[in-house]
Amino acid sequence: MFLEIESLTMQFGGIYALKEVSLAVEQGEIHGLIGPNGSGKTTTFNVVSGYYKPTSGSIRFEGAGITGLPAHKITAAGFARTFQNLRLFSSMTVLDNVLVGMGHHAKTGLWREILNPAAVRREESRFVGDAIHLLELFGIAGLADHPATGLSYGEQRRVEIARALATKPKILLLDEPAAGLNEVESDELRGTLKSIRDSGVTILLIEHDMKLVMGVCDVITVLDYGRKIAEGPCESVSGDPVVIEAYLGKEDEP
Amino acid sequence: MDDRTVTDQATRKRFGAKTALLGAAGCVLLLFPLVAPNAYQVHIINTAGIYILISLGLNIAMGFAGQYNLAMGPLWGVGAYTAALLNTRLGIPLWLNLPASMVAAGLVGGIVGLPSMKVRSHYLAIVTIGLGEVINIVLVNAQGLTGGPDGISRIRMPTLFGFPLDSDKRYYYVILLAVVVGFLFARRILRHRVGRSFRAIRDDYQAAKAMGVNTAYYQILAFVVSAVYAGAAGALYAHLDTYISPDIFDFNSSLFILTMTLVGGMGSLVGSIVGALALPILQEYLRVIKNWQLVGYGVAIMVVVLFVPGGTMELVRRFRSSRLAGRLWARNPASGKVRVGETDVP
Ligand SMILES: Nc1ncnc2c1ncn2[C@@H]1O[C@H](COP(=O)(O)OP(=O)(O)OP(=O)(O)O)[C@@H](O)[C@H]1O
Ligand SMILES: [Mg+2]
Numbered sequence: 001m002f003l004e005i006e007s008l009t010m011q012f013g014g015i016y017a018l019k020e021v022s023l024a025v026e027q028g029e030i031h032g033l034i035g036p037n038g039s040g041k042t043t044t045f046n047v048v049s050g051y052y053k054p055t056s057g058s059i060r061f062e063g064a065g066i067t068g069l070p071a072h073k074i075t076a077a078g079f080a081r082t083f084q085n086l087r088l089f090s091s092m093t094v095l096d097n098v099l100v101g102m103g104h105h106a107k108t109g110l111w112r113e114i115l116n117p118a119a120v121r122r123e124e125s126r127f128v129g130d131a132i133h134l135l136e137l138f139g140i141a142g143l144a145d146h147p148a149t150g151l152s153y154g155e156q157r158r159v160e161i162a163r164a165l166a167t168k169p170k171i172l173l174l175d176e177p178a179a180g181l182n183e184v185e186s187d188e189l190r191g192t193l194k195s196i197r198d199s200g201v202t203i204l205l206i207e208h209d210m211k212l213v214m215g216v217c218d219v220i221t222v223l224d225y226g227r228k229i230a231e232g233p234c235e236s237v238s239g240d241p242v243v244i245e246a247y248l249g250k251e252d253e254p
Numbered sequence: 255m256d257d258r259t260v261t262d263q264a265t266r267k268r269f270g271a272k273t274a275l276l277g278a279a280g281c282v283l284l285l286f287p288l289v290a291p292n293a294y295q296v297h298i299i300n301t302a303g304i305y306i307l308i309s310l311g312l313n314i315a316m317g318f319a320g321q322y323n324l325a326m327g328p329l330w331g332v333g334a335y336t337a338a339l340l341n342t343r344l345g346i347p348l349w350l351n352l353p354a355s356m357v358a359a360g361l362v363g364g365i366v367g368l369p370s371m372k373v374r375s376h377y378l379a380i381v382t383i384g385l386g387e388v389i390n391i392v393l394v395n396a397q398g399l400t401g402g403p404d405g406i407s408r409i410r411m412p413t414l415f416g417f418p419l420d421s422d423k424r425y426y427y428v429i430l431l432a433v434v435v436g437f438l439f440a441r442r443i444l445r446h447r448v449g450r451s452f453r454a455i456r457d458d459y460q461a462a463k464a465m466g467v468n469t470a471y472y473q474i475l476a477f478v479v480s481a482v483y484a485g486a487a488g489a490l491y492a493h494l495d496t497y498i499s500p501d502i503f504d505f506n507s508s509l510f511i512l513t514m515t516l517v518g519g520m521g522s523l524v525g526s527i528v529g530a531l532a533l534p535i536l537q538e539y540l541r542v543i544k545n546w547q548l549v550g551y552g553v554a555i556m557v558v559v560l561f562v563p564g565g566t567m568e569l570v571r572r573f574r575s576s577r578l579a580g581r582l583w584a585r586n587p588a589s590g591k592v593r594v595g596e597t598d599v600p
Contacts, residue, residue, distance in 0.1 A: 049464060075466035083464075089457035091521075092450070100454045103447045104466030110475065113443050124446050167466050 001060070002027040002202060003048075003171060008057035010043050010226075017043040019226045020057070025171070030193060030203040032213045032234075035223035036246060041206045042084055044223070045173050049081050050074040062170075076104060078170035082160045082177060084206075088148040094159050095144040098131040101166030131166060138162045138192070154185040161192070171202040178209040190215050214238065222246070283430060287423040296422040298538050300494060303429035304487045305530040307436050309515045310523060311483025314440055317520035318449060319476035320456030322379035325366045325386030326511045329481045331393055331503025333359040333488020338406040338498055339399070348412035348428075348493040355489035356482045362389065363481020370473045374459070386508055393500040405499025409492050425494055432490060433527075436483060440523055443479075452476060506548070510537075513551040516558045519567030528566050 003025040010018040018040045025031045033041050047054045050071035059067045066077055080101075089097050106127070112120050135141040138158045143151065148159060157177055164172055174193075178186045186209060193216050197203055207213045213220065213234075220237045222230040224246040230237050237243055290296050308330055315323045323329075333355035340346040340354060366389075369381040393400050400406065411420045412428070419425050443449060451472045454462040463469050492498050510533065518529020537547065562568050 051460070051463075070470075071463035072466050072468045075464060081464050083461065087458050087461035089454050089461065091457050092453055096450055096453070099447075100450050100462070100467065101465045103451055104468075106447050110443060110448050110479075113446065113448065114439075117442070120446055163465065 002062065003204075004060040005044075005048065006058050006060070008044070008047060008059070009055045010040070010047055010052060011055040016226045018047070018054075018223075021223065021226070021228050023221055023228065023231075025202060025204055026219075027170075027202050028197065028200070029218040030197050030205060030216050032217035032220035033204060033206045033223065034208070034210075034213060034220060035229075038225075039223040040226040041223055042175055043226075045081060045175055045204075045206065048074070049079055049173060072104065075167055075169075079173065080164035080167045080169035080171075081173040082157075082164050082175055084175040084179070086153075086156050086160060088156055088159055088163070090147075090149045092148055093145050094135065094140065094148055094151070095128070095131055097148050097159055097163050098134060098166045099127055101163045102127045102131060104167060134162050134166060153180040154182070157181065157185075157189075158192075161196075165196070165201070169201060171204065172196065173204045173206075175206045176208060177205070178207055178212050186212055287426045290423075293422045296426050298535060299531075300422055300426055300429050302531045302534045303426075303433050304491050304494070305511065305514060305534055306433050306527050307487040307490070308484050308511050309518065309526040309530040310436055310440050311480035311487075312511055312515045313518075313520065313523060313526045314444070314452070314483070315476040315480035316515065317522070317525075318444055318456065319452035319472065320375075320459075321367065321370055321473055321476040321480075322375060323363070323366065323382050323477055323480050324379050324505075324508050324512060325363075325382045325389065326480065326484050327503045327505060327507030327509075328386040328389035328393075329359050329363055329366065329484040330488045330491070330507065330511075331498075331500065332362045332389060332481075333485030334492040334498045334503065335393060335400055335406070335488070336485070337489035337492040338409050341409050341493070342406055347410075348489060351493070352486060352489045356485040359485025359488060360478045360482040363484070364474055364478045366481070367474045367477025370477065371470055383505060383508070386505060390500055390504050393503065400500070403500060405497060406492075407497040409496045409498070411493055411496065422494075429490055429494075432486060436486065437523060437527070444523070448472070448475070509548070509551055513554050515565075516555055517565050519565030520563070522564070522567040525565050525567040532566075 001024050003023075005021065005023040008018050008021045008023075009016065021040070021044065023033075023044075033044065035041055043052070046052045048059055050066075050069055050073065053068045057067070058065060061077055061079075064077075066074060069077070089100060092100070106123060107119075132141055132144060135144055138161070140155060140158055140162070143155065143159075148156070151159065157180070161172075161174070161177065164174075177193075178189055181189060190212055193203060193205070197216075205213070205217065217234060219232065220230075220234055221228060222237060222240075222243050229246055230240045230243045232240075286299065287296050290299075308326055312323060312326050315321045336355040336358040337348070337351035340351045341348075346354075366382055366385045369385070370378055373381055394403055396402075411418065411425065413419060419428060444452070451462070451467045454465060454467055455469055455472055455476075459469060514529035514533040515526060516529070517533065518527070519525025540547070540550075543550070558565055564571070
């Protein structure tokens with residue numbers, strides 16, 4: 001199994017943000033993670049990506065246990081994520097934002113700067129080339145030298161995904177990437193997600209936009225009050241009465 | 255003539271102007287001790303040069319990496335005492351004491367940085383002030399080693415191939431070289447991966463982790479690098495003044511360094527040079543207000559933080575993008591854009 005979350009529990013004080021949630025993600029799929037507000041979706045990401053140590057439970061990735069590793073090691077293992085509330089590096093340019101993501105593949109650090117500046121310069125120009133290429137794929141190469149603040153919401157979302165991809169992840173965790181996007185941008189995002197998947201990156205997607213979720217996901221897991229209440233292909237989940245009651249019913253039908 | 259040739263010419267012209275300016279500045283810097291009216295003015299500039307080094311260090315940690323190291327004064331003291339002891343006890347010259355002081359201060363700086371694993375921003379500032387005080391108290395109380403409050407005297411000035419660098423005018427060149435190397439080194443490391451990781455941590459610590467930045471490593475590194483600058487400045491100071499005592503390296507000195515860095519411009523290396531030149535010179539000529547100096551620092555810090563967070567360099571940027579400047583130089587309007595919080599790693 002590619003990513004295997006087993007019986008994950010996350011307790012904050014007296015609140016169970018997650019209670020014995022198990023979840024399996026197969027390589028190459030787009031896996032939706034949905035549920036009403038406060039159901040534990042973002043908490044799942046925070047635990048998986050190393051921000052919180054789970055109260056109990058385990059996470060295995062490509063057969064190796066990664067539970068409780070620090071966040072940068074999880075990134076090194078092949079994870080990348082975006083944040084529900086945009087978290088770009090605000091004083092840096094779009095290009096530099098993406099270059100930060102490239103950094104952990106770098107072989108150069110402080111010592112190389114002193115001992116072998118030529119190697120640093122070579123690596124730097126390779127990184128800049130790769131970063132520009134990535135920005136081109138997202139249609140924002142023209143913004144490379146623009147400060148990350150002052151971009152439109154949609155542009156910032158794209159920068160954040162590009163920045164995450166710069167780490168060359170095996171699996172990408174996206175936390176509500178369509179939030180704040182208009183209809184057109186949301187449609188574009190669907191294409192983007194598919195092409196990311198087709199390039200070999202598995203996606204775990206948190207999203208409230210049901211049209212998008214149903215349009216791209218191969219499998220969907222539904223959380224409610226920190227528990228998993230359903231899992232399966234789109235059709236079966238969207239027809240599940242438990243899910244409709246917990247989520248779709250409340251959200252879609254007044 | 256098409257657009258490209260115009261820009262090419264403009265670029266070349268600007269490049270030429272830049273080279274000329276650098277050359278002129280180089281001449282002034284090299285000739286300064288020869289044309290300075292008296293040795294005392296060279297002494298002030300030497301002191302300013304030492305402060306430039308410390309301020310560069312603080313700027314790397316605080317302006318670029320967001321790590322509030324307010325133990326810079328005492329860390330400077332660690333460098334100074336290392337050099338002073340090696341020189342007075344073992345007769346080791348500046349050239350060897352300089353790297354030794356950098357290592358010693360760097361190690362202590364790494365320890366001062368450990369609380370950054372737990373606390374952030376102003377809490378970190380307070381903890382580092384406390385750790386700085388601990389260093390200072392050790393300097394005062396370890397009498398057997400440090401000479402206590404009396405300090406260490408008769409540190410010898412260096413010689414170079416038998417040529418004694420025993421006056422301010424001669425020592426000036428040692429400091430000039432150190433400042434140039436220190437500036438270029440800072441610029442180099444901040445340009446690439448290390449600098450980007452620093453700024454990522456400063457801008458958004460959580461997002462930096464997600465991008466694979468080993469935040470713990472870079473936070474400690476920021477402290478170590480800033481302390482290494484302070485250590486170099488300490489060795490240079492000890493061998494210049496030939497007498498040191500703990501009160502030079504107390505919290506007031508940290509505050510002085512903080513003030514010059516803020517006034518010059520956080521996140522700007524050039525700002526450090528401006529601030530570290532301006533404040534010691536001002537201090538020299540404002541001796542009359544001696545007891546009011548601390549008030550002056552406080553007011554300066556407040557004004558900068560509240561009204562011009564980017565310090566003097568922000569004022570320069572604002573001026574360059576203003577209409578007045580546009581008329582004066584007929585600049586390309588796009589190139590003078592003000593970006594708040596922008597860091598100049600040229
Ligand atoms: N750091 C924390 N401390 C305390 N409680 C937390 C913390 N993080 C999350 N929670 C709680 O855990 C529950 C799940 O929150 P989470 O953010 O995972 O929900 P979500 O499914 O992402 O919701 P949304 O759709 O609104 O983003 C909520 O009740 C929340 O208040
Ligand atoms: Mg959420």
